[in-house]
Structures are given as C-alpha cells and as structure tokens.
Amino acid sequence: MELQQVRFRYPGQATGLAELTGTFPPGKVTTIIGPNGAGKSTLLKLLSRQLQADQGSITLGNKALTSYSAKQLAQQVAVVSQRHELYDDMTVAAVVKMGRLPYHGLFATVPDEEIAAYLEQTQLTDLADEHLQNLSGGQQQRVWLAMALAQEPRVLLLDEPTTYLDVHYQQVLMTQLRRLAQQGLTVIQVLHDINQAFAVSDWLWLLRAGKLVATGTPAQLRQAKLLAQAFATPIEIVEVPRLGPYIVQVPATD
Numbered sequence: 539m540e541l542q543q544v545r546f547r548y549p550g551q552a553t554g555l556a557e558l559t560g561t562f563p564p565g566k567v568t569t570i571i572g573p574n575g576a577g578k579s580t581l582l583k584l585l586s587r588q589l590q591a592d593q594g595s596i597t598l599g600n601k602a603l604t605s606y607s608a609k610q611l612a613q614q615v616a617v618v619s620q621r622h623e624l625y626d627d628m629t630v631a632a633v634v635k636m637g638r639l640p641y642h643g644l645f646a647t648v649p650d651e652e653i654a655a656y657l658e659q660t661q662l663t664d665l666a667d668e669h670l671q672n673l674s675g676g677q678q679q680r681v682w683l684a685m686a687l688a689q690e691p692r693v694l695l696l697d698e699p700t701t702y703l704d705v706h707y708q709q710v711l712m713t714q715l716r717r718l719a720q721q722g723l724t725v726i727q728v729l730h731d732i733n734q735a736f737a738v739s740d741w742l743w744l745l746r747a748g749k750l751v752a753t754g755t756p757a758q759l760r761q762a763k764l765l766a767q768a769f770a771t772p773i774e775i776v777e778v779p780r781l782g783p784y785i786v787q788v789p790a791t792d
C-alpha cells in the first residue's frame with residue numbers, strides 16, 4: 539500500500555491529515571504510533587476506504603484503492619473489528635462465515651468446511667457454536683481476527699488490537715501477526731504501547747497532529763529526541779539486560 543500526498547479533513551474540522559506520503563511494505567508488520575488525536579485511526583479508515591481522501595492517492599498493488607469494487611476490496615483488505623454488540627446473538631461460526639461473503643453471494647450458505655481452518659488458526663474450533671455474548675473480550679477479539687482472515691485478504695488492518703487482551707494473549711496475537719506477515723500478508727496496526735510497537739514491527743509510521751513525523755524501521759526511529767518531541771514528553775532509551783533497548787518516559791521533575 540502506498541500513499542501519495544494524501545490529505546483528509548473531517549467536515550467542519552480545522553485539523554486533519556496533511557500531505558501523507560509513504561509506504562506500507564508488503565509482507566511486513568507496520569505499526570502506526572503517535573499521541574492521542576494524531577490521526578492514526580483516521581489513517582486506518584482511509585486505508586480501508588471507510589473514509590475517502592480529499593486529495594492525493596492511495597494505491598494497493600499499483601491500483602488506486604478507489605478503483606476496486608466493494609467486493610474486490612473485501613477480498614484484498616480486511617479490518618479486524620472492535621467489539622460490537624450487534625453480533626452478540628450470533629455464534630462464532632456464523633460470524634466467521636460472514637468473512638467468506640466476498641467469495642459468495644450475500645444470502646449464500648457458507649459450508650462449515652470453509653471456515654474450519656480459520657477457527658483452527660485462532661483456536662476457536664471448540665467455541666464454534668458458542669454465542670458471542672458468552673465469550674470473554676479476548677475470545678471475541680479472536681473471532682474478529684478469524685472473520686478477517688476468512689476474507690483471505692492481502693492487507694490486514696487492526697486498530698489497537700491488544701485493548702481487550704491480557705499480556706499472554708497480547709503476545710499470542712503479536713506472534714500470530716508476525717507469522718501472517720511471513721506468509722505474505724501486509725499487516726498494518728495502530729498500537730499505543732510504543733515498546734510493543736518497536737518490538738513487533740518491521741516498519742513504523744510516527745504521526746503527530748495529522749503529519750507523518752517519521753517512517754522507517756524500529757532501529758531508525760528509536761531516537762529519544764524524535765520520540766520526546768512527537769509525544770511531547772521526556773523520553774529516554776535505556777538498555778535492559780537480555781532484552782535490549784527499552785523506551786521509558788522520564789518522570790517530570792519540579
């Protein structure tokens with residue numbers, strides 16, 4: 539995915555995204571980081587075409603994102619949703635089957651065999667007949683991932699996917715995303731935990747106030763001054779034995 543001078547503003551708002559130019563390398567995990575209100579979620583919505591850029595272009599595989607039909611786009615780009623009570627009464631299997639609809643008609647009956655692999659991959663096989671309302675936040679999160687994977691997309695978009703996960707499942711999810719990227723999927727996510735972002739990503743986008751402050755590998759962006767300016771807070775990078783560099787926020791002194 540590639541952006542060329544993308545601009546976007548919500549109607550009636552003074553702020554927005556300005557002149558974003560950069561790439562999301564294929565087959566890599568890219569994480570968008572930046573302070574609150576930087577425009578991270580807005581950027582993800584532009585990448586999934588939930589929002590349309592006012593200017594500039596977004597291309598996927600050398601084709602403008604705008605040129606894909608809705609069905610074609612659903613076969614290319616999948617969004618791992620956040621919790622939605624709309625699905626509470628549905629079973630896990632029924633929700634994951636919705637991910638197959640871009641390959642069938644809207645009222646098609648998707649065979650069970652078609653979703654077996656996605657349930658397996660997300661450790662949901664035993665929960666297939668359970669209703670979503672009976673699942674924990676972490677289990678539900680795996681359902682959204684399974685539904686997105688069922689779309690067999692080229693690009694997977696995730697907005698703060700670790701929100702409902704304990705530290706163990708955060709690790710499980712991040713390992714899974716890395717594996718998916720190794721299989722060729724382009725993974726693009728927003729994370730708030732910068733250390734997690736630096737640890738799990740191949741590539742980073744650092745946003746602030748709607749602008750791309752820096753983009754590059756974690757090694758390139760691991761600079762205390764750059765991060766301190768972007769997050770408007772004193773930051774130091776310390777070396778943790780056996781773990782390597784760790785980004786810490788320095789408490790303000792009077």
Ligand SMILES: Nc1ncnc2c1ncn2[C@@H]1O[C@H](COP(=O)(O)OP(=O)(O)OP(=O)(O)O)[C@@H](O)[C@H]1O
Binds near residue numbers: 553572576
């Ligand atoms: N639907 C909307 N209508 C108008 N303005 C919006 C809308 N959604 C977001 N904004 C504004 O756009 C800017 C960017 O918001 P966005 O949610 O993309 O930031 P973010 O970096 O994801 O923030 P956070 O870290 O707090 O989730 C903010 O100033 C926000 O108030």
